[in-house]
Amino acid sequence: MDMSEVICGCVGVTAQDIKDAMNNGATTLEEVQEATNAGTCCGGCVDKIEEIMIAK
């Protein structure tokens, strides 16, 4: 996966940003959302966020 890929277009969060949030202790979707704001606007990217979280 290209870690610079923008996952959440609404707030411009990349796959790397999601990984960083997880490395900083976020373990749930809610915590990743809190840390990055990804998925908090239109919600259309939530499935993609979850995919990345599972993919590690």
Ligand code: FES
């Ligand atoms: S694309 Fe992520 S909240 Fe809209």
